[in-house]
Amino acid sequence: MNRVCHYRDGVLWLDDFRARDLAQQFQTPLYVYSEQTIIDRWLRFADAWPAPHRICYAVKANSHIAILQLMARLGAGFDIVSQGELERVLAAGAEPATVVFSGVAKSAEEIRRALSVGIGCFNVESQQELQRIEAIASDMGKVANVSIRINPNVDAGTHPYISTGLKTNKFGIDYELADAVFDYAAQSPTLNLQGIDCHIGSQITEPAPFLDAAKRMFAWVDKLAKRGIAISHLDLGGGFGVPYHDEAAFPTAEYLQGLLGLAKDYPQLTLMLEPGRSLVAEAGVLLTRVEYVKHSTEKRFAIVDAGMNDLLRPALYQAYHAILPEREEQQLGQVTDIVGPVCETGDFLAHARHLAVAPGDLIAVANAGAYGMSMSSNYNSRRRPAEVLLQGQQAKLITAREQYSQLWQREQLVYTMQSDEGEA
Numbered sequence: 353m354n355r356v357c358h359y360r361d362g363v364l365w366l367d368d369f370r371a372r373d374l375a376q377q378f379q380t381p382l383y384v385y386s387e388q389t390i391i392d393r394w395l396r397f398a399d400a401w402p403a404p405h406r407i408c409y410a411v412k413a414n415s416h417i418a419i420l421q422l423m424a425r426l427g428a429g430f431d432i433v434s435q436g437e438l439e440r441v442l443a444a445g446a447e448p449a450t451v452v453f454s455g456v457a458k459s460a461e462e463i464r465r466a467l468s469v470g471i472g473c474f475n476v477e478s479q480q481e482l483q484r485i486e487a488i489a490s491d492m493g494k495v496a497n498v499s500i501r502i503n504p505n506v507d508a509g510t511h512p513y514i515s516t517g518l519k520t521n522k523f524g525i526d527y528e529l530a531d532a533v534f535d536y537a538a539q540s541p542t543l544n545l546q547g548i549d550c551h552i553g554s555q556i557t558e559p560a561p562f563l564d565a566a567k568r569m570f571a572w573v574d575k576l577a578k579r580g581i582a583i584s585h586l587d588l589g590g591g592f593g594v595p596y597h598d599e600a601a602f603p604t605a606e607y608l609q610g611l612l613g614l615a616k617d618y619p620q621l622t623l624m625l626e627p628g629r630s631l632v633a634e635a636g637v638l639l640t641r642v643e644y645v646k647h648s649t650e651k652r653f654a655i656v657d658a659g660m661n662d663l664l665r666p667a668l669y670q671a672y673h674a675i676l677p678e679r680e681e682q683q684l685g686q687v688t689d690i691v692g693p694v695c696e697t698g699d700f701l702a703h704a705r706h707l708a709v710a711p712g713d714l715i716a717v718a719n720a721g722a723y724g725m726s727m728s729s730n731y732n733s734r735r736r737p738a739e740v741l742l743q744g745q746q747a748k749l750i751t752a753r754e755q756y757s758q759l760w761q762r763e764q765l766v767y768t769m770q771s772d773e774g775e776a
């Protein structure tokens with residue numbers, strides 16, 4: 353069972369807090385994160401990963417500034433994919449030089465901002481992007497550190513929407529077509545070619561595809577060395593799976609040992625990883641309350657106050673999240689679909705679970721710390737959940753629920769101003 357959620361005397365607790373007390377204090381739907389669990393997951397990596405090798409937390413998994421601050425305190429760098437994520441990392445007080453910038457569509461504005469604050473490195477995904485970075489750096493009188501993202505064409509065996517390392521995916525530069533890009537970067541006085549990177553996908557539960565990809569990257573290091581091009585870092589991305597259902601935990605130490613083994617003849621190389629999910633997924637819980645229980649001739653629905661706009665993963669990937677009712681005995685009920693308030697048939701949190709719940713009861717959706725709040729939206733003009741960070745004996749509110757009325761008023765203001773201009 354997820355460590356954050358557990359039963360004591362038959363009732364649900366999240367770390368050292370009764371779920372009912374948290375829901376009463378902060379209302380539902382509510383994201384709750386356990387700081388201790390994030391630290392535990394961080395140590396699984398850090399304990400097996402000696403300096404100078406680095407870990408750049410993939411901000412997209414959970415970009416709350418409090419989480420970024422915690423990561424910075426633990427010693428993480430950051431893997432970002434937008435200016436928004438960069439601004440968050442900066443707001444968290446992190447060192448810009450620890451940032452790597454991934455993503456296939458970096459805009460001129462984003463590149464300029466990243467150069468002006470002095471990020472560590474751009475993970476470049478195309479020849480055109482490389483030339484755009486070069487032109488902007490030249491214009492600013494700067495030298496840009498770059499790494500070339502290779503698409504290793506490795507089948508990660510994960511959901512097709514979160515596989516990124518196949519030739520048919522939009523990410524990286526084709527393994528067979530990268531020579532020209534490396535040559536271009538190596539000869540440019542405005543570009544400092546530092547590294548090679550890859551990322552083959554997400555929620556991968558076995559080390560084998562990662563090690564296959566890593567071998568292909570080391571082959572590139574050798575190939576470049578023969579051409580007189582020296583590389584100082586190899587960034588092997590993230591993608592380590594977590595046990596959402598009955599999957600085994602990813603063997604982190606075993607994988608890192610495998611990598612260190614491959615790297616032993618390359619003392620000049622700093623290795624980097626970009627884990628997101630594996631650091632935060634298991635630390636997060638979405639607490640939601642049953643509004644209604646409805647029976648049709650075919651089904652029984654628990655209609656709850658959190659929907660696909662709060663946690664998109666079930667709707668988008670048919671992802672499984674464990675569902676824990678407030679009282680342990682409630683796990684022995686009728687087969688029930690847990691559905692949300694959004695006007696979409698795809699708005700469900702779980703299908704066909706045994707649950708004996710009634711209106712007013714709480715339900716915890718486990719393992720929701722990654723790609724939960726960060727993928728949430730205001731669809732159906734719904735407010736987003738509040739977020740709470742559990743720090744030992746303290747439950748700290750880190751995001752209050754945005755007031756629907758305020759959102760509505762802001763839009764109204766812009767709209768009215770435009771209409772007034774039109775009339776004038």
Ligand SMILES: Cc1ncc(COP(=O)(O)O)c(C=O)c1O
Nearest residue numbers: 410551554590591626627628629
């Ligand atoms: C380039 C890159 N790095 C790191 C990650 C983090 O992946 P995960 O959260 O699966 O560790 C992603 C997302 O898949 C990514 O696209």
Ligand SMILES: N[C@@H](CCCC[NH3+])C(=O)O
Nearest residue numbers: 412514554555665722723
């Ligand atoms: N959003 C996905 C992971 C995508 C990772 C980003 N490349 C998920 O919730 O599982």
